[in-house]
Amino acid sequence: MKHRIATRSSLFLLTAILAARAGAVPASEPASGPDLQRHQxxxxxxxxxxxxxxxxxxxxxxxxxxxxxxxxxxxxxxxxxxxxxxxxxxxxxxxxxxxxxxxxxxxxxxxxxxxxxxxxxxxxxxxxxxxxxxxxxxxxxxxxxxxxxxxxxxxxxxxxxxxxxxxxxxxxxxxxxxxxxxxxxxxxxxxxxxxxxxxxxxxxxxxxxxxxxxxxxxxxxxxxxxxxxxxxxxxxxxxxxxxxxxxxxxxxxxxxxxxxxxxxxxxxxxxxxxxxxxxxxxxxxxxxxxxxxxxxxxxxxxxxxxxxxxxxxxxxxxxxxxxxxxxxxxxxxxxxxxxxxxxxxxxxxxxxxxxxxxxxxxxxxxxxxxxxxxAPAAPRQVQVRTAQLENDTALLWQPNAEPDLAGYRVVWRATDAPDWQGAQFVGKVTGYRVPLSKDNYYFGVQAVDQDGNVSPASYPVPLR
Incomplete structure (x- = not known):
């Protein structure tokens, strides 16, 4: 299956890159997709x-x-x-x-x-x-x-x-x-x-x-x-x-x-x-x-x-x-x-x-x-591309089958952090490129339904 890889807006990309270089973890999430903070x-x-x-x-x-x-x-x-x-x-x-x-x-x-x-x-x-x-x-x-x-x-x-x-x-x-x-x-x-x-x-x-x-x-x-x-x-x-x-x-x-x-x-x-x-x-x-x-x-x-x-x-x-x-x-x-x-x-x-x-x-x-x-099921077959050395992290996954799926959310944290520190709702795509290094961060992908219910994150394995 051919994956569609999405990228963020240039402003958020620049913010993320500068924050990463400064040692911070970008955590802002543009207001797109379902409201994930609303109580059901x-x-x-x-x-x-x-x-x-x-x-x-x-x-x-x-x-x-x-x-x-x-x-x-x-x-x-x-x-x-x-x-x-x-x-x-x-x-x-x-x-x-x-x-x-x-x-x-x-x-x-x-x-x-x-x-x-x-x-x-x-x-x-x-x-x-x-x-x-x-x-x-x-x-x-x-x-x-x-x-x-x-x-x-x-x-x-x-x-x-x-x-x-x-x-x-x-x-x-x-x-x-x-x-x-x-x-x-x-x-x-x-x-x-x-x-x-x-x-x-x-x-x-x-x-x-x-x-x-x-x-x-x-x-x-x-x-x-x-x-x-x-x-x-x-x-x-x-x-x-x-x-x-x-x-x-x-x-x-x-x-x-x-x-x-x-x-x-x-x-x-x-x-x-x-x-x-x-x-x-x-x-x-x-x-x-x-x-x-x-x-x-x-x-x-x-x-x-x-x-x-x-x-x-x-x-x-x-x-x-x-x-x-x-x-x-x-x-x-x-x-x-x-x-x-x-x-x-x-x-x-x-x-x-x-x-x-x-x-x-x-x-x-x-x-x-x-x-x-x-919530939808956690995304399946989440992978990180490793074919070339790069400082971005490219993630891929298989699409969910639920009819009420709104899209996916990529989450990340520093390697010494116990819980997710940053997140980005990316919509109904099956791939996403994050301007953060897989050397320095852990990543996950969650599935989100139209009411804002979120699945557990799936850990990406290397795509050989």
Whole structure:
């Protein structure tokens, strides 16, 4: 395919060149194309409808099942993981029915064999609610959000003792349920999948099963994030921080042998431009835009130090995946038997949750999901020309298929900057020449629709 390469006006070109030579990063973007700063009324409405009161009700109901250990009772209607999953499914079905019946709710089940944390073959059941996309060109693209509804106490194998799991992870489960119920009232171009998974504490069993099936079916999962331990705004010393959430984003994947994609990232210095890092930038931009005063703090690790969560099975299968977690965990209220010692209460109880804080995290999730599902797909096959030595950077890409596409946006940043510093909307072209050196800047290309919804950036690889 022959690419059309656009250039900027001579005035902006001169400004960019002079700024680059002076060591600055030109950031101005002429007022052409859609208004990228305008809030989408639909997303504002979604964010405003996230309710801390409903989230609290979900958490207290989940805690009321006494334990949700993966190997706990499945017969009782009042205790154990079986009762919990049936209640979650019924609640999501109730929400779906109230909002037109488009939310498709189902169990996703498999038998997990005996392993280090499973003493007998055990049915592990995810509750999955799918909201199909309504734009045919986008509906196959999916965004997945999860929380795990199983719980544990001090003994990982104790399937009958009290394990309320109010924060770990009724908080994430409640956030996902609230998002599903609110967002089921709306239409999105791409498909949204809301999952509450089991078996996390026993080895990420439910998430791994679903990710395996998704990979085998070659599902187009453009982004996944899990919410795990998002319930508390205070640390073990009582210090309150309700103004931010940690968002863990992997750079280079953990692999025995590097793939061609990873080798290209390393060769071109793109370790900070993996699919997950690009997704994290998009989530941060949308979250902070629609939830003002609340910071999405990108942590450049796949998870907390040598720890893991339900996004990891997706990372291992090549999907972009992220983890939301509160600013500072209080370990006296996590994986602990209920007890009081020297006047200090141990255990993961609702009294230690901050429901307003959980709602803020859920709003960030919902804003990001809505923005991503309304935006076009990230541009494909983005390349940088390397046939000749030059100080400009020529970018090429394949056209998007979405009918509401307005055009593309080229973004750039200095090599020591974590986020994009400059941008230029370039219209419906498939190539663009930037008067900045690929030696000194990182580049990306985003797709923009007619309403101003923006995709994550795609990192350009060398055109040999």
């Amino acid at each position: 009324p639909q997303i504002d409405q979604i964010v405003s409808h996230i309710s801390p009161q409903r989230i609290e009700g979900y958490i207290r109901k989940l805690v009321g099942f006494k334990t949700r250990h993966t190997m706990s009772d499945t017969v009782s209607d009042t205790e154990g993981i079986g009762a919990a999953r049936r209640w979650i499914k019924a609640e999501l079905e109730r929400c779906g029915a109230a909002d037109g019946g488009r939310l498709q709710v189902a169990f996703d089940s498999h038998i997990s064999p005996v392993s280090a944390r499973i003493s007998k073959p055990t049915e592990v059941v995810n509750v999955v609610a799918t909201l199909p996309g309504t734009q045919p060109a986008s509906a196959a693209r999916m965004y997945v959000v999860s929380g795990h509804y199983d719980s544990r106490n001090s003994d990982i194998m104790d399937a009958s003792g009290a394990a309320p799991g109010a924060n770990d992870d009724a908080s994430g489960t409640a956030a996902v349920m609230e998002m599903a119920c609110v967002m089921a009232r709306h239409h999105f171009d791409a498909t949204l999948v809301f999952m509450t998974v089991a078996g996390e504490e026993q080895g990420l069993l439910g998430a791994t099963h679903w990710a395996e099936q998704a990979s085998a079916r070659k599902l187009d999962i453009a982004g996944m994030f899990t919410n795990d331990i998002i319930g508390s705004s205070h640390d073990e010393h009582g210090k309150i921080d309700n103004t931010q959430v940690r968002l863990f984003a992997e750079g280079l994947p953990v692999q025995k042998e590097n793939s061609a994609t990873v080798r290209t990232l390393v060769q071109t210095g793109g370790e900070n431009d993996s699919l997950s890092r690009q997704l994290a930038r998009a989530v941060k931009a949308a979250g902070e835009r629609y939830v003002p005063g609340f910071k999405v703090n990108i942590i450049q690790r796949r998870d907390r130090y040598l720890r893991g969560g339900d996004h990891m099975p997706f990372l291992e299968r090549g999907y972009a995946a992220l983890r939301f977690t509160e600013p500072a965990e209080d370990f006296s209220h996590q994986h602990q038997d209920l007890r009081t010692e020297n006047g200090k209460v141990y255990g993961d109880l609702p009294q230690f949750d901050d429901f307003d804080y959980i709602a803020r995290v859920a709003r960030v999730n919902a804003a990001a999901l809505a923005s991503l599902a309304l």
